[in-house]
Amino acid sequence: MDFGFTETQVGLVGRAAELARRIMTHELRCDEDEGLPAEVLDELRAHTLELRLNAINMPAQWGGQGLGILDQVLVQEQLGQLTNALWDVVWRPANALRACDEAQRERYLLPAIRGERRDCYAVTEEGAGSDFTAIRTTATPEGDGFRLSGRKWFVTVGDAADFLVVLAALGERREPTLFLVDKDLPGVRIERTPRYMHAFVYKHPIFDLDQVRVGPEAVLGAVGAGAELTREWFVEERLMIAARASGAAERALREATEWALHRRQFGRRLVDNQMVQAMLADSAIEIASMRALTYQVAAECDAGLSRKLVHAKAAMVKTLASEAAGRVVDRAVQVFGGRGYMREYPVERLYRDIRVDRIWEGTSEIQRLIIGNEIAKRGLDGLLHASVGAPPAQVAPPAQVAPPAQVAP
Numbered sequence: 308m309d310f311g312f313t314e315t316q317v318g319l320v321g322r323a324a325e326l327a328r329r330i331m332t333h334e335l336r337c338d339e340d341e342g343l344p345a346e347v348l349d350e351l352r353a354h355t356l357e358l359r360l361n362a363i364n365m366p367a368q369w370g371g372q373g374l375g376i377l378d379q380v381l382v383q384e385q386l387g388q389l390t391n392a393l394w395d396v397v398w399r400p401a402n403a404l405r406a407c408d409e410a411q412r413e414r415y416l417l418p419a420i421r422g423e424r425r426d427c428y429a430v431t432e433e434g435a436g437s438d439f440t441a442i443r444t445t446a447t448p449e450g451d452g453f454r455l456s457g458r459k460w461f462v463t464v465g466d467a468a469d470f471l472v473v474l475a476a477l478g479e480r481r482e483p484t485l486f487l488v489d490k491d492l493p494g495v496r497i498e499r500t501p502r503y504m505h506a507f508v509y510k511h512p513i514f515d516l517d518q519v520r521v522g523p524e525a526v527l528g529a530v531g532a533g534a535e536l537t538r539e540w541f542v543e544e545r546l547m548i549a550a551r552a553s554g555a556a557e558r559a560l561r562e563a564t565e566w567a568l569h570r571r572q573f574g575r576r577l578v579d580n581q582m583v584q585a586m587l588a589d590s591a592i593e594i595a596s597m598r599a600l601t602y603q604v605a606a607e608c609d610a611g612l613s614r615k616l617v618h619a620k621a622a623m624v625k626t627l628a629s630e631a632a633g634r635v636v637d638r639a640v641q642v643f644g645g646r647g648y649m650r651e652y653p654v655e656r657l658y659r660d661i662r663v664d665r666i667w668e669g670t671s672e673i674q675r676l677i678i679g680n681e682i683a684k685r686g687l688d689g690l691l692h693a694s695v696g697a698p699p700a701q702v703a704p705p706a707q708v709a710p711p712a713q714v715a716p
C-alpha cells in the first residue's frame with residue numbers, strides 16, 4: 308500500500324489550495340449579499356483557467372483536465388474549505404454530459420468546459436425527491452421532436468446556468484430520458500427562487516417547463532438512458548461531497564484549534580481545558596477517518612471497481628463524511644462560544660453550509676438503504692475491504708486447528 312502523493316498530485320493540491328486562497332477573500336461579501344457580482348465571478352473564472360482547474364472531470368482532449376477520481380477528490384477537498392459553497396464557481400460540468408454526441412458536444416459541452424456556458428441538473432420535483440422515478444415531467448413525442456412539461460425543484464445554479472439537463476418520462480412507456488434544454492427556449496421559466504439555510508453563491512430556483520418544444524437532437528445519451536446516467540452522476544457527486552466535507556471539517560478544526568490556543572478564560576488558554584481538548588481530539592479522529600475512506604474508495608474507482616460496489620461504497624463515504632463533518636463543525640462552533648454564532652466567523656457559515664450534505668444527492672437514509680441492499684445481496688466483504696481491481700478475496704474460514712498437544716505432566 309502506498310499512502311504518498313505523486314509529485315503531480317502535490318502540484319495539483321498546491322494549485323487547488325492557491326485557488327481556494329484567492330476565492331476565500333470573497334466569502335464575507337458573498338454571505339452578506341447572498342451572491343457575488345458578475346465582475347467578481349469573471350475574475351474567479353480567470354483564476355480557475357489560469358490555475359488549470361476548470362472541468363477537472365472532463366477529458367483533456369476536449370479541454371478538461373482529465374483527472375481521475377482520486378485527483379478530483381484532492382482538488383475538491385481544497386475547495387471544500389470555502390464557505391458559501393464558493394467551490395461551485397470552479398465549474399465541473401455534470402458527468403452525464405460525457406454522453407453528448409458530436410453536435411451536442413460542440414454546442415454544450417465544449418463551451419461548458421471552457422466556462423463559457425453553464426449547465427444545471429434538473430431531476431427533483433415537488434412529489435419526486437428520494438424516489439426520482441416518480442417524476443411527473445413528461446416528454447410527449449410531437450413530429451420528430453418532443454414537448455416537455457413539468458416543474459423542477461431545487462435546481463442548483465439554475466440562476467447562472469444557460470442550459471438545463473432535464474430528466475423527463477418519455478411517452479406512454481415513461482422511459483426516463485435526459486434532455487438538453489436551453490434556458491431561453493419559449494416555455495422555460497423560473498417560477499420562483501426560494502431562500503435556503505445557506506447563502507450559496509448561486510441559487511436553487513424552481514423551474515416551470517410549459518410545453519417546451521425541443522428537437523430530437525435534445526436527447527442526451529439515448530431514450531430510456533436517463534435513470535442510469537443520473538445514477539452515475541449521483542455516485543461521482545457523492546464522492547465529491549465527501550471530499551468537500553473533509554475540507555470543510557478541516558478548516559473548522561483548524562479555526563477552532565487556533566482559537567483555543569489563543570483565547571484565555573479563567574487565566575488559562577481554552578486549549579488547556581481537557582473538555583476543549585476532547586472536542587478537538589474527536590474532530591481530528593473523525594477527519595482522519597473520513598479522509599482515509601474517501602481516498603481509498605476514490606482509488607478503488609480509478610482502479611476499476613465494479614459499478615455496483617462503487618455505488619455502495621460511495622454511499623458509505625458520503626454518509627460518513629457528511630455526518631462526521633456536521634459533528635466537527637458543530638464542535639468548532641462550540642469552541643468559539645458566542646463568536647461561533649456570528650456570521651462573520653467562518654465556523655458559523657460552515658455550520659449552515661454543511662447541513663445540506665446529509666440531504667442532497669440522496670439523503671443519509673437513502674445512502675443507508677443502498678449500503679444495506681449491498682449487504683443483503685452480496686455480503687460484507689466488498690464493503691469492508693479495499694478491493695482494488697480484483698474482486699474482494701473471501702475471508703478464509705478459520706483454519707482447522709489441531710487440538711493442543713497434551714503436555715506431559
Ligand SMILES: Cc1cc2nc3c(=O)[nH]c(=O)nc-3n(C[C@H](O)[C@H](O)[C@H](O)COP(=O)(O)OP(=O)(O)OC[C@H]3O[C@@H](n4cnc5c(N)ncnc54)[C@H](O)[C@@H]3O)c2cc1C
Nearest residue numbers: 428429430431436437461462463666667668669670672673
Ligand atoms: C440546497 C439543495 C440543492 C439541491 N440541488 C438539486 C439539483 O441541483 N438538482 C436536483 O435534481 N435536485 C437537487 N436537490 C434535491 C435533493 O436531491 C433532494 O432534496 C433530496 O434527494 C431529498 O428529496 P426530498 O427533499 O424530496 O425529500 P423526501 O424524499 O421527501 O424525503 C424526506 C425524508 O424522508 C426520508 N425518506 C424518504 N424515503 C425514505 C425511505 N424509503 N426510507 C427511509 N427514509 C426515507 C428522507 O431520507 C428524508 O429524511 C437539492 C436540494 C437542496 C436542499
